Amino acid sequence: MNYTITLKVNGRTVQRDVPAHLTLLEFIRSGLQLTGTKHGCGNGECGACTVIMDGKAVRACLILAVEANGCAVETIEGLVESPLAPFAGELPGAVTGTGHSHPEINGASPVGEGVGAGLHPIQRAFLAKGAVQCGFCTPGMIMAAKALYDRNPNPDRAAVVEALGGHLCRCTGYQPIIDAVLAVQTE
Amino acid sequence: MTYQTVGQSVARLDGIEKVTGEAVFVDDISLPGMLHARVLRSQRAHALITGLDVSEAMAQPGVVAVVTGRGLPRRIGACIQDMYPMAVDRVRYVGEPVAVVVAENPHQAHHALASIKVSYQDLAVVTDPWEASRPGAPQIHPDQAVYHRLPGIHPLPGSNIFHRLQVCRGNTADAFREAFLVVENRYWHPSIYHVQLEPHGAIATYHQKGGLTMYASSQAPYVVRHVICELLGLPPGRVRVIVPYVGGGFGGKSDHTIEPLLAWVARHVPGRPVKLVLTREEMACGTVIGRGALVHYRSAVSQDGMLLGVEAEVFLNGGGYGDFAVNIVTAAGISATGPYQVPNIKITAHGVYTNTPPTGACRGYGHPEVHWACERQMDIIAARLGMSPVEIRLKNALGPGKVNAIGQQMESHNGRVDLCIQQVVDALGGPECFLPRTNPCVGSIALEPGGIEADPLPHPTGANASPKAEPSGACAKPAAMPGKVRGKGIAALMKCPIMPTNAQSGAIIKLEEDGGVMVSVGAIEMGQGCHTVLAQIAAEALSLPLERVQVAPQVDTFHSPYEWQTVASHTTWAVGNAIRLAAAQLCDKITRAAAVILQVPAERLEVVGGRVQDRERPERYLTLQQLARGYTDARGTALSAPLIGEGNFVPQGLSHLDPETGQGNIAADWTFACQGAEVEVDTRTGEVTVLRLVSAMDVGKVINPVLAEGQIYGAAVQAMGAAICEGIVFDREGRIRNPSLTDYKVPGVEDMPELQALFVETPEESGPYGARGLGEHGAVCVPPAIANAIQQATGLEFFDLPVTAEKIIRAQQKRGVPA
Structure with a gap:
């Protein structure tokens, strides 16, 4: 059985016919070809598929596409603020710290000066704090952080830990991710 | 030595792609006409297949093919050819592929699985490596004697032991007879999952002209290619393996896993790409698992705390197939004495077939298993002697001039475990935090020389109680809450890469037309940077x-230079060396080309800052840009050709181990480290909170501090999971009881201790700019460090992992402390 759904994805209205069993994650990845949202477990256990739906961070694998009818969905692809101006402005490593003792990313940018200046501050903070390794949990982590900042511009460490709770990362030991999310507010 | 770029925490090359979602992983790739595969897996751990009917499944909507093991031409394997990519007539673990449905979409493939009919004749099941090694155990590979295997692998035909490594030095009988103290214990490290966030995936197309192209989430494209060539009888030039970004490996994507299976499946639907991505539940049984080892460890010690001898027997769970576990057995055997000099050694490491999923490489493989034993043992010995756990380690530590278990003499450039120990001790509050246990000799310690103090050998689910340490001095910090106690522990380690003696690494550096360069390597970027x-x-x-x-x-x-595989913490060291060789060749070509153009002897020219210039008259120079595509003079005549440098590296002077004594030059370099933990234990609930994890590692020159720290943090937290919460549970029928991330708890953001990484930088002579490996080492010693800290906090000795709240409560009850 197919249903017609209409929703906003990253600010653009899309209308599609979808089968009832299709998850929002399958819809985003296969239907819309937005593959930045990752499928890590399909059971809501890992957080890699987190998107923002009507302001709330949700696991796209636990929501049916038909449930998103009429909603506004933000994915990692919608986060870059000024994608048309990638060659101007500061280095991706320019976010300042919050008094943590860990070294900052410094020195040259291997991708060239100014590239990535259109990134969202959370994305820049992830780069500056070494919060990215394999990158598979990263989009979900960033979307969870975005949802946190959208409702609380000054989160403390406890709020960050709560917002990232249930998001698994097997590479970083989480500390650089917590540091990154906390560093955003100093921008 | 000052460097321009080495030593800087530069931003990751792949960072922007990964924070924007642009980075492409296998499951993000769709190819025209692509089909989808789903695997029917055995629900029996050990059985003969007596019937397999796929006809009904073939008739299901969307189904294009149903593939079975019928017709598979040969067994495959890189070390032992002991497996088919899917079951032929027998299954050896729950999860072994029995049939694969290929359909137009994943849902159709999934639904058709239910229509496949399989009948089995059950055989006796064994999942414990020690039990499986006993005479009379169910024989899992009755015909293993005929399997083809590499030299240096020693099976015991007629048993489940597929590889046995012995390491012998000196005379342990004398050492144990003359010892002041003998301590003997049995340690258990359960099987664990890697839990890469990206599930294993691959897309394969079997070409109608013959040959195969595969995208794979793999650490080892050249191993995958080799095995597929062997399986399908194809030359290497016809098999192309492409690896996009890999979402975490940790050894679980090394060697070969799902790739030969998918190649066999694709062979049945020529011309159409087939995608297979495992579900999270399949990740538990459809690829390799890690660890799973019983270590029986005896130490002979002098009165002043010198290690006189070690006898150890290691029983490593190989699972249903042993191909991936051979090198784990070797690693465990040669590193069982840890970072210490021991003059008399007798170690036997067995790789044992069981009815679990196959065991494969897992961050640090071989080393965490034996360090769990060795480093718990050191604390127990120190307590028996009334020594500090710091002092006993420093007394026995390997260092320049000392000799390791396989007879290799340490040089000064090999690193300093003593400095690592001191740094961790200082970071945790100083030596006064690690005083000798106040009442060490309660119980039946044998004080006369020759006496043997055999600890009651605990079954691998028990804990022995011994007197609780009384923290004193500056470290007697009150615990945060009543009912909670705190303790600190350390553990030291040595790890070398275990690799073929000719493990290859190549690099190609192409001078681009803007004077920049493009570097090609065979090393996989899987997050480690x-x-x-x-x-x-x-x-x-x-x-x-x-x-x-x-x-x-x-x-x-098709394009990348050779790489053995991206494993063993050897990429910075080996591929870095290949890059230096390639750069040297490129610079040589640049100066020789410039010598012709500038009419200056080549030896007077140097490549610096994007130019090649005359050392004596630096105003005479060419830019690399001018040389990239061939320099032309004013008449348009080309005076040079395009420039490419290549470098190829193999470790120097390695050899196989002696089959009788295990002595030999198999380790190319070592990284020494020490790790420490501070824990808080809630004595009412048994819950352990890890407050701090400190690692000090002699990694040689740190090329990128933030990336190096990231490796150590991640490894330490992974191993923290193995210490207190992770472990695969098999039931008697060999089924996994905790295949999901709900039932198999891995550390989450809320569990995080304060992490600290410290570096000792003794330059490694054989490494690029003095660097050596560090990717796995942070995972080696965290479990014993945490268990030693739990001991200090509670007085309870634990011998089997993980040290869960339940085990702590039970141990307290056994000791008579009310829970």
């Missing part, structure tokens, strides 16, 4: 700014 580090090494070697250096992100066996 190797492409960034390798770019830094190339930039340094070529005296170029980092932004002029690119590293090709995808590895492709």
